[in-house]
Amino acid sequence: MDSSTNTQSNIELAQFLRNQRTSIVEKWLENVLLPQNDPFYEEVKKNGHQTIVELINFLETGSLERLQALTSKIAKERIEAKANVGDFVHNINVGRSIVYELLMCSLLNDQLKGDGVLKMQLYFDQLVFLSVQEYTALKDSIIDRKNQFIQEMHHDRLTMLGQIAASFAHEFRNPLTSVKGFIYLLQKELNKTDQSEYYFEIIQNEMQSLEEKITQFLYLSKMRGLQDKLEKISLSALLKEMLNFMYPRFTETNIVTISQVENDVFTEGDSSQVKQVLLNILVNAVEELSGWNGERKIKVSLKKNEENMAELLICNNGNPIPDYLLENVFEPFVTTKSLGTGLGLSVCKQIVEKHNGTIEVSSTKDDTCFTIRFPLI
Structure with a gap:
């Protein structure tokens, strides 16, 4: 098809849409997923007419540049109306189907119908893409603002x-x-x-x-950095000391301990505070296992990892931490114990971070593991 024929085809298709615009929009409004109390109901009708206007412009000019303004308006209104994105896309596709149906039932020749379907397919694909892109960007912006507000409130x-x-x-x-x-x-x-x-x-x-x-x-x-007296700490000796200290509790509650402690693992900090961390986690493990039916195990390991960090693992095979608590288990006043204060793990996290370290927890049906890392010296 030469350019003159193509131009004539576009003119005829554009004229067909002008003649059918009112009936297209009316039929579309009968089939869309849109509540009568939608705050933008009248705007939706205008958007339907404008969609056909932009389709006509695309057929006449071959440009989709003007489409961005329409999709931005639609996305903003659907966000404010709290519309579901699935309903949003469905409604655009309803309009697509109605235009196709009227085109195929028209008196236009078959070649013109086929040409029209291809061009309108391109237009409606771009309409869906730009609308969803705008809708998603606005939704993400709202979620980010809410998350920032929640974090600020939480910090305060x-x-x-x-x-x-x-x-x-x-x-x-x-x-x-x-x-x-x-x-x-x-x-x-x-x-x-x-x-x-x-x-x-x-x-x-x-x-x-x-x-x-x-x-x-x-x-x-104490939300500031470590201001206590710093000293060279042997994590190897400290961990063995705390395991020996807890040995009577292990024996009393029938807990089997398995330890793999690498020698000469040193860090810098306050030994009494690091002891507090080890003691809190070991005591938590004992308390969890004391009500556990079956074999009770605590596994402890200490090694130097490839990132030049001392890596300490303390695991127990008791009940897993519920998923809804796992992400917040280090927050103050969050606890799995019926009579707990929820301060122990929060204090542990604060002490570890003051020592430029990290503490993480993972929990499955097999075991719950606390992984603590301190910088090596």
């Missing part, structure tokens, strides 16, 4: 909780120190009996537990 709340935690912790620690001192004096003055010794032991244990909770609150409130 954590900051406030940290300040409250620090305030309460200091208020509790001062009278606790006095109480401990007077208990010590009472122990020296009173006549000791087996019963009184038992009572004082309980008091001391509970006081120690309370002190640990207060320490966790204070850790939670």
Whole structure:
């Protein structure tokens, strides 16, 4: 087909669409997925007419440049109307089908019909592509803004909780120190009996537990970098020390421990804080396994990895952490225990990050593993 014939074909197709525009839009409105209370119902009717206008322009000029303005308008309105993208695409394809049907039932010759289908196919494909592209970009922008707002709110709340935690912790620690001192004096003055010794032991244990909770609150409130005295730490020796310390608990709860600890693995930091991390995770593992029916295992390994990091794994074969908690398990006040404070793992994460390290968790039906990495020295 030469250019003059092609031009004549486009003129005839454009005239056909002008004559049929009203009936196309009316039939389209009868078949689209669009609620009557749609806030842009009248605009949708206008968009239907404009779609045919742009199709006519494409046939006459061969250009799709003007289509972007229409698809931007449609996408914005569908976003504000909270329309489903599936319904959105369906409605465009309904319009495509109606145009094809009217074209094929027209009195135009077969060659003109075939030519028209090919050109209109190109137009409607581009209409769908640009509309969905605009719709998706707007949707992503809205989601990004919401996520940013949520993160800012979350950060503000954590900051406030940290300040409250620090305030309460200091208020509790001062009278606790006095109480401990007077208990010590009472122990020296009173006549000791087996019963009184038992009572004082309980008091001391509970006081120690309370002190640990207060320490966790204070850790939670320290959002700055590591300011404690730094020293060279043997992670190998520290891990073996904590495993020996926990051995009575392992024996009491029938837990089998499997350890592979590489020697001479050193990092820099505060040994007491690193001990706190190891102790928290090992205690959590013991508490989880204490209610586990079947063989109870804790696997521990320490090695130097290829990234010049000390890599420590502590795994237990107890119940997996639920998926809905797994992503937030290091957040303050998130816990899998019915009576837990939800501070232990949050404190661990903060200590590890203050040591320029990372801590991660994975959990399957086979085991739950905490992976901790510290820079080697």
